[in-house]
Amino acid sequence: MPSISDMIEKFILNIVENSEEGIIHIQRNDLSTRFSCVPSQINYVIKTRFTIERGFLVESKRGEGGFLKIVKIPVIQTKVYLERVSIGINNYIGAEQAKNFLKGLVEENILNEREKNIIWQLLKDESLPCDRENKGYQRGKMLRNLIGYLAKEGGKR
């Protein structure tokens, strides 16, 4: 007995699979109407199923002309990267750990030096004006999203 959430997932998945590029724009209200559920259920589906770990990036825009943008990325690469940096949910990523991870990506030609430096500017301690615990948490989020993007790009330059 598939739940509504399962059906919504399937529905979205289908659109993504059949899209060129694996990038789609949908509207939250459209979906909730189609499945006669409350809009926030769409958020639930997105949050539980279209995660980085499963190979998706999601962005959105509010207001008139708003949308959900769902991007499918190659899962296998993503998983490899995620495991390498050992980013689990709620994981703490220290500055050193982040630095080493970036170095690794440069060594593998996934990033060049300049890109590494740019990224470092954004997640070094001085750029995150919050307590240590949060710095680590934020680096985790940031790196996940970065990895998602890089996986999709295939690290090509």
Next chain:
Amino acid sequence: MPSISDMIEKFILNIVENSEEGIIHIQRNDLSTRFSCVPSQINYVIKTRFTIERGFLVESKRGEGGFLKIVKIPVIQTKVYLERVSIGINNYIGAEQAKNFLKGLVEENILNEREKNIIWQLLKDESLPCDRENKGYQRGKMLRNLIGYLAKEGGKR
């Protein structure tokens, strides 16, 4: 379904791109008639999209023969540009504003598309798991450090 504002933006952008010199004169009422919207919507588009961060200057004249003059600032000395931009970085930087900064840097050839995307992954809302106020504050810090780095590098690629 792009919003009307998006279409107006595209329309203006197209004219600017196809102009010699990157300087155009348009009339607010012409535009609002063409897109059947109220005149003040044009102001909205100008204010949210043709910003200094993205490398545009806008001047206008009222009264008979009035106009909007939109200038795409030509590529200038990177450092000068960066200095100008960094002045615009205050304590709170919203997601849209950050996006505009990045777009501007790309338009000025200081960043390439890929670099812009990488940076965006790190400072978009989804990557900063904290409240709105703090997101803005952090983006400020991050962008300042980024610009500091780019200024040193001279924006060369």
Next chain:
DNA sequence: ATTGTTATGGTCAAATAAAGTCAGAGATAG
């Protein structure tokens, strides 16, 4: 020169149209 008229453009706040959050209720699998 002064004044009135008309043609522009500018500002701001309210209304509308999305999407996001979160906590609690309900359902289900082990």
Next chain:
DNA sequence: CTATCTCTGACTTTATTTGACCATAACAAT
């Protein structure tokens, strides 16, 4: 029977659209 997953709705945040009212410039008629 309990832990986890799903569903719901009230409240929040953000982006866009609209309209009422304001400011300025050119022109025409004193």
